[in-house]
Amino acid sequence: MKTLIIGGGVVGLSLAYGLTKRNEDVVVVCGSDEDYNASRGNFGLIWSQGKGLGCPEYSQWTQKSISLWPSFAEELAKLTGIDVELSLDGGMEYFTNKHEMEDFIESLHKVKKSNSDSQTYKYLNHEQLKLCVPEIGPKVLGATFMPGDGHVNPLQLLTALREGVRLGGAKIFNGSRVKRVYRSGDLYNAQLDDNKELSASRVIIAAGLGSADLAPMMGFKGTVVPQQGQLLITEKLPQFLKYPSGTIRQVNDGGIQIGGSTLDRGLDNKECIKTVSELASHAVDVFPCLEEVNLLRSWACLRVMTEDGFPIYQESKTNPGAFFITCHSGITLAAIHSVLLTEWIVGSERSPDLSMFSEERFNV
Ligand SMILES: Cc1cc2nc3c(=O)[nH]c(=O)nc-3n(C[C@H](O)[C@H](O)[C@H](O)COP(=O)(O)OP(=O)(O)OC[C@H]3O[C@@H](n4cnc5c(N)ncnc54)[C@H](O)[C@@H]3O)c2cc1C
Numbered sequence: 153m154k155t156l157i158i159g160g161g162v163v164g165l166s167l168a169y170g171l172t173k174r175n176e177d178v179v180v181v182c183g184s185d186e187d188y189n190a191s192r193g194n195f196g197l198i199w200s201q202g203k204g205l206g207c208p209e210y211s212q213w214t215q216k217s218i219s220l221w222p223s224f225a226e227e228l229a230k231l232t233g234i235d236v237e238l239s240l241d242g243g244m245e246y247f248t249n250k251h252e253m254e255d256f257i258e259s260l261h262k263v264k265k266s267n268s269d270s271q272t273y274k275y276l277n278h279e280q281l282k283l284c285v286p287e288i289g290p291k292v293l294g295a296t297f298m299p300g301d302g303h304v305n306p307l308q309l310l311t312a313l314r315e316g317v318r319l320g321g322a323k324i325f326n327g328s329r330v331k332r333v334y335r336s337g338d339l340y341n342a343q344l345d346d347n348k349e350l351s352a353s354r355v356i357i358a359a360g361l362g363s364a365d366l367a368p369m370m371g372f373k374g375t376v377v378p379q380q381g382q383l384l385i386t387e388k389l390p391q392f393l394k395y396p397s398g399t400i401r402q403v404n405d406g407g408i409q410i411g412g413s414t415l416d417r418g419l420d421n422k423e424c425i426k427t428v429s430e431l432a433s434h435a436v437d438v439f440p441c442l443e444e445v446n447l448l449r450s451w452a453c454l455r456v457m458t459e460d461g462f463p464i465y466q467e468s469k470t471n472p473g474a475f476f477i478t479c480h481s482g483i484t485l486a487a488i489h490s491v492l493l494t495e496w497i498v499g500s501e502r503s504p505d506l507s508m509f510s511e512e513r514f515n516v
Pocket of ligand 1: 160187189191195360361381382455479482
């Protein structure tokens with residue numbers, strides 16, 4: 153069966169990769185450089201810590217994806233020769249505020265209680281933490297540690313997926329946008345900006361924030377909400393940070409990446425000095441050794457959020473074969489998207505029950 157995937161970010165490409173591995177006939181329309189592209193501006197964490205409060209299935213889904221990551225990365229490297237720089241040595245969350253720390257520990261406790269299979273977090277007070285991360289500053293009260301969490305190079309991941317999809321025989325339309333998607337009989341048609349038409353028996357709308365326009369054309373609500381995040385990168389330093397955190401990680405070439413802001417600014421994707429300065433100040437509180445380090449670059453990027461923060465995996469009731477797929481944490485979930493979400497899309501025997509991620513949960 154031919155599948156048309158609209159969206160060339162990590163979500164669309166993970167699905168395209170999974171489908172080509174099953175020898176499906178795949179066409180991907182990647183969109184243009186002017187689109188919002190979360191996959192090109194994110195923090196690169198593979199992360200379960202703090203995820204799944206109020207939705208144990210999301211916690212399980214995330215953990216399962218993390219468990220699939222080593223074989224996923226290895227397979228991509230074998231196929232494409234591209235190393236996505238995966239490291240899963242565990243992840244820290246550092247705290248300089250007592251109330252934030254207590255609230256976070258409580259939420260980890262609740263997630264663990266609701267999903268006993270989830271990894272067990274550890275709390276480290278300042279002294280315990282200092283033994284494993286000697287560079288922390290005096291303002292750090294403690295940290296939570298989640299074994300198995302980690303990070304990856306998200307741009308290498310995108311390149312590897314794209315190459316894997318190409319080698320798998322998919323047809324990729326770069327720089328093309330879909331302006332209209334409609335059904336005629338058993339076929340789904342996408343009209344591109346240049347009026348070229350593509351048809352397939354299955355269509356997957358995975359266009360990030362661009363899905364807000366396209367998904368309703370197939371009868372989905374298509375509610376995706378932008379949330380701005382800003383990031384900074386420093387000059388290269390000798391490797392000293394073994395564990396990434398939600399706000400600070402050291403990338404493979406030595407730069408320290410700093411992030412973690414969450415701002416409601418609509419579709420504004422420009423960074424601002426106030427947030428850059430708050431992020432830098434927090435990083436220096438955690439690691440005083442960063443105070444004299446040069447910042448090289450800062451940027452802002454829009455997260456693709458759903459109303460409750462959990463993924464939407466929905467096949468249309470009225471247009472069978474039309475899917476709307478979106479999530480935050482598309483890097484963390486790339487591995488499971490390429491395997492189990494693909495099984496669900498093709499309706500195989502190994503297809504998981506994903507009903508809790510249906511868009512219909514917003515009907516209530
Ligand atoms: C600041 C920040 C930090 C993040 N940190 C992490 C992290 O540490 N770990 C993690 O797991 N996740 C993280 N994320 C989230 C992750 O980046 C996203 O979940 C993921 O990139 C979403 O991928 P996507 O393919 O859905 O969307 P996008 O990457 O936005 O891709 C959408 C694609 O659709 C295309 N498109 C749009 N409209 C059309 C159209 N009309 N026709 C054709 N194509 C179209 C676009 O060109 C693009 O190719 C972060 C995100 C941000 C912004």
